[in-house]
Amino acid sequence: MTVLLGVPSKGRLMEKTFDWFAERGVSLKRTGEAREYAGAVEGVAGVKLVLLSASEIPRELAAGRIHLGVTGSDLVREELADWAATVVELAPMGFGHADLIVAVPKAWVDVETLDDLDAVASAFRARHGFRLRIATKYHRLVRDYLRAHGVADYQLVDSQGATEGTVKNLTAEAIADITSTGETLRANHLKILRDPPVHCSQATLFAAHGAEWGAGADAMRAFCAQLGVTLPDALLQNA
Numbered sequence: 702m703t704v705l706l707g708v709p710s711k712g713r714l715m716e717k718t719f720d721w722f723a724e725r726g727v728s729l730k731r732t733g734e735a736r737e738y739a740g741a742v743e744g745v746a747g748v749k750l751v752l753l754s755a756s757e758i759p760r761e762l763a764a765g766r767i768h769l770g771v772t773g774s775d776l777v778r779e780e781l782a783d784w785a786a787t788v789v790e791l792a793p794m795g796f797g798h799a800d801l802i803v804a805v806p807k808a809w810v811d812v813e814t815l816d817d818l819d820a821v822a823s824a825f826r827a828r829h830g831f832r833l834r835i836a837t838k839y840h841r842l843v844r845d846y847l848r849a850h851g852v853a854d855y856q857l858v859d860s861q862g863a864t865e866g867t868v869k870n871l872t873a874e875a876i877a878d879i880t881s882t883g884e885t886l887r888a889n890h891l892k893i894l895r896d897p898p899v900h901c902s903q904a905t906l907f908a909a910h911g912a913e914w915g916a917g918a919d920a921m922r923a924f925c926a927q928l929g930v931t932l933p934d935a936l937l938q939n940a
């Protein structure tokens with residue numbers, strides 16, 4: 702059986718993933734025509750490359766359709782209800798850093814922390830008759846975070862992109878999104894709350910608990926040894 706390795710199919714995440722494996726003697730390549738999602742692995746036996754959208758990799762791991770996957774740690778936590786029981790973090794990869802944060806309009810001079818946001822949210826509801834809206838695509842992570850910090854009087858509104866624009870467009874009062882340079886927040890007159898971020902994300906190599914390893918177990922052991930990655934004992938116990 703072949704070990705299936707899921708990797709982001711485009712952009713910076715794909716290129717940096719290819720670099721990370723190359724530094725460890727494994728060559729990952731896109732093959733075929735420019736827009737064809739086909740790939741090849743050289744330098745290790747019994748491993749096949751599967752090119753996927755970064756946001757689909759958590760689901761493919763959970764379904765056991767791939768054995769290994771590279772994606773942002775934020776996406777795994779957001780997409781999988783019980784992520785730690787479903788996948789194992791084999792290696793943080795040191796790129797794709799982004800913080801999932803909550804931000805409010807810069808003009809809200811009295812709001813610097815989640816406690817301030819909670820106070821404003823209660824007042825907002827009393828004044829407007831509806832709950833303060835926070836735009837995000839990270840529903841699970843943001844809901845859990847706000848619950849843990851005692852913020853209750855809000856509603857999440859879905860935003861799958863250009864989230865920082867929702868405040869200006871009057872479809873939300875605040876946002877929760879990832880940021881790396883902070884430029885998009887600044888350009889949209891938003892400021893990050895002072896509390897610790899919802900999550901500090903980076904690209905991570907994950908393995909699926911529920912995948913069938915079969916004869917692929919030996920290839921997996923050799924692959925992890927080559928990558929310098931520690932293989933948790935529990936992972937291959939059913940192989």
Ligand SMILES: Nc1ncnc2c1ncn2[C@@H]1O[C@H](COP(=O)(O)OP(=O)(O)OP(=O)(O)O)[C@@H](O)[C@H]1O
Binds near residue numbers: 709757772774797902
């Ligand atoms: N500005 C950024 N800086 C650093 N990392 C980022 C940035 N934006 C996104 N990321 C990270 O990249 C990952 C998402 O990558 P990407 O947008 O390519 O995935 P995707 O949603 O699957 O894309 P698509 O659906 O268009 O294929 C997330 O883990 C996220 O944290």
Ligand SMILES: O=P(O)(O)OC[C@H]1O[C@H](OP(=O)(O)OP(=O)(O)O)[C@H](O)[C@@H]1O
Binds near residue numbers: 882884885
């Ligand atoms: O802090 P910065 O360096 O400005 O980066 C942050 C931006 O990057 C991401 O957007 P992406 O480019 O993935 O597009 P999206 O808005 O469609 O998600 C994120 O959603 C922010 O909008």
